[in-house]
Amino acid sequence: MAASYEEPGPELETDVEYIKTPAAQPSKFEGPDCGFPTTKSPTINNPPLPADGPGNTSFSNKLFLAVILGVPTYLAYKIGGGIKTAVFFALIAFFPLLVTYWYISSAYSPPTNDKVKLPGRPIEYYLTFKDEADRLRFSGRRKVPLALFAEMYLDGKVDFNGDCLDIMEFRHDWANFGFTWQLLRFIVFNFFTDVIGHSRQQDEEQIRPTYDTGNLHYSWFLGPRMVYTSGIISDPTREETLEEMQDNKLALVCEKLNLKEGETMLDIGCGWGTLARFASVNYGARVTGLTIAKNQTAWGNDALRRAGISEDQSNIVCMDYRDMTGVKFNKISQIEMGEHVGIRKLTTFFRQCYDLLEDDGSMYVQLSGLRQAWQYEDFVWGLYLNKYIFPGADASTPLWAYILCLERAGFEVKSVDTVGVHYSGTLWRWYRNWIGNSENVIGKYGQRWYRIWELFLAWSTIASRQGSATCFQMVVVKNLNTVHRIDGVPSQYGLHGAIAASKAAGKSKLAQ
Template sequence: MSSSEKISAETFEYNKTPPAPPAPPASTACGVRTTDYPSIKNAPLPAEGPGSGSFNNLLLGGALFIVPYWLKYKVGGGFWTFLFFACITSFPILMAFWATLSRIGARINEKTKLPGKGVEHYLKFKDAEDAKKYSGQNKIPMETFHEMYFEGKVEFKMDCLEAMELRHDWASWGFTISLFRFFLLGFIPEILVHSRSQDEEQVRDHYDRGDDFYAWFLGPRMIYTSGIISDINKAESLEEIQDNKLKVVCEKIGVKPGDRMLDIGCGWGTLAKYASVNHGAHVTGITLGRNQTKWGNDGLRRAGIPEEQSNILCMDYRDIPVPEGGYKVITCLEMAEHVGVKYFTSFLRQVYGMLDDDGCFLLQIAGLRKSWQFEDLIWGLFMNKYIFPGADASTPLGFFVGSLESAGFEVWHIDTHGVHYSTTLWYWYRNWMVNKEKVIAKYGERWFKIWEYFLAYSIIISRQGGATVYQITLHKNLNAYHRVEDIPRHHGFQGALKAPHDGFVPTWSTTGRKGLGMNGDEEKGGDPNDDDDEDDEAKRRRGRKLKEKIKEDM
């Protein structure tokens, strides 16, 4: 079967996700606390690396000024001579500065004790010179490692994920020449261009690779975005956490029967089908993937949803059709990263224009932490090079909020789902590994290794906060918007209000539990008719009644 051949959702045979190996008991043996929750892949060695704390902007600025000024002084000349030297020395200075700091920067802290077993304990090099170069405590730069791994020059001596969990013992975070080369010749031009043809080429090259390629790790839901854990003490299935996410999204946006819903970057159409079947929504899904369009529409028709109600369209987001009155709800789950920083604000303004004045917009978008570590940057450039080319709009949260508010939205609620994504990726990784022979037979060992490394590393990065995903619920910031109607869907508040409060008394009570009175004298608290001998159960009952009375008064 060629990679261009289509597969059918009805006939494709999904493998069941292999069970997770038992988690080691929680302990502090490595110097910091580890966990053993069944809901996630627990970190055996949660170590910190060097990062932004060792970065000195003043020192960098001084170097960028002093070097060209010194050269100007040596050759003579004025401002234009200085500017000339500044132009030709800036990038080499930046390279030298970043490369040096990434190698000599101190770890944020050294609370975590590394095993100190040496590179050869984890890796096997094909070439004797490489094995000699990277041995003992002579750690291999992570970017050098993954390039060699994809080329077959080095192999793991254990499971990829387990070796990556212990990467601080064998890898370093030094910036390499090839990393700078990609940043200058690959990453920067993509940020500056981000043309329609570039977006189309990159997305279709990625998502039209073959539905089976994705089905082998996404499983039967065919959802390429983060699921949601409902219980940290339970090992839910991949399908359960994805169903949780579909339920949460539809609940947050408050979609109702007959609502016009737009799903930008709908993938294989799973959310469109869920909202159509379970909520009676009239959904328009948008994707650039041809395979995804067919898969999504086939799924809608099999579910009994007519084309007049819901449909998946293959088109650029810039060409989205807008019905009269706009869309009541708009969702965009992990697509906006592909818009790019250059067009992010204009994209949000387009969404604003398509949304009904009383409508709801839910944006789920991958982000990075502002207090970065060098590891985060190396991982991010790897992702841009191999996994999501052109997806450069993954930034710290502040950029998203500022852009959304500038576009005219009011932020209603934000959730951070990084650890949920880690669990989702953990399932994807196990699915991918169980399908290893099939993937290699059709797509080759290089593609298998790239995705093996991507899934394993992303489990770790999203769990430890290097990258995350934000789910942001919004509406237009208009005076006429009735915000009171959103209160039932302020789920952060509702969850806190529904938490057990038995036995609590109002903080505004003049006499609380037995304690000091208004004059500092000890007095009996609570109801003045209380008996000192009232038992604890009676007090809890009284607290529940008081709570109910307060609710009635509110």
């Protein structure tokens, strides 16, 4: 679960001393050729072992249904019961059977792809277990379940023999992706209840502590832009800075929206207000940013005022999005905020956005997503995030589900881009910032908190690069005949086209 919540007060940008993102260090674990081509890009952390684990290719839906339906039916038959008895057994046995089936299939299924050769090193090469019992249990080629390892690492029961990200890149050599009973218990008793819930009170109790942990905490990995969403790579031939990548993204959002001077813009889940400041300063927009985190509100408004943006032009407002009614905006943006809305409520949320948007307006939606052709590691990683980093955030889905919700809410999709590998490059820089600020973090929050985020940033760097997770950018307009779609053709950009247009207009960088 997340750290206990203590509201520390709104540290502002002037209270922060940022470090330069530390240079990437060479791997200490480069081994023999993995037998498969690898990349050598300067802008991402390249995978030395691009292996695949077990997943949907070996998961039998027919066998799963046979177990779920067949076992209760067989039990009812054995005691001489009928349909009602079978239904009764099905209700009480569903979760135990589900948990057992997942546990067995995740532990014993073959890998999705066996083309990559593993180094075959003993687990002691990568990890040091503190307890003798654990050293005996996990030794030689006896691998540790990754979900169990994560808990042990946070508890200080095991250490990496080197850099966290470096060794996580070789996790296929020392870990398996089987579900643990603790993980399955979290799914049943915590994750499922979050999916069903998402009341106003629940969202505030989960989200406010997450983003009011302290602005300093986030500055120690986000850097000067304080943007907690994916940046964009514009030049894959060099290592762009984190600030360059975030400016690329901010410019891209404004260009894809075809944002004009004087237009009104609503940024839902605005974070620390950097997009609001960028759109106000560079594009002359009148921006309202919404967040339910008080510390973000204080930071964002302070930054707007120091940038010379008056309250009459733009503001960050501490408000639940459900309370924004009775007003229309030319443009709406929501960047990785919808995950906190919840799967069940996405269409309703998008419909509220529809009501807030002018008929000839456009909306930019950026959402983290999951691949349809899943692997078990994807779930283990995602549930770690839900438990420790983003409590209550369950609306990460394949692309088709987002499109369906948007269309049901009355929108028409104008463009879609996938930026998972860009997210990996962003996370790689966040990870290095976090490592560079380790003394500050441990001194303020302690070793366990440092490790929670160290593992999150390292693991997510890998997940977004390999496709376990990704991020979708969607621009939508109202599906009305009064929308003149021809007017949207000049701004129907891909990633690089939008960035190039902003650079050509001299609007692509945020002045600090």
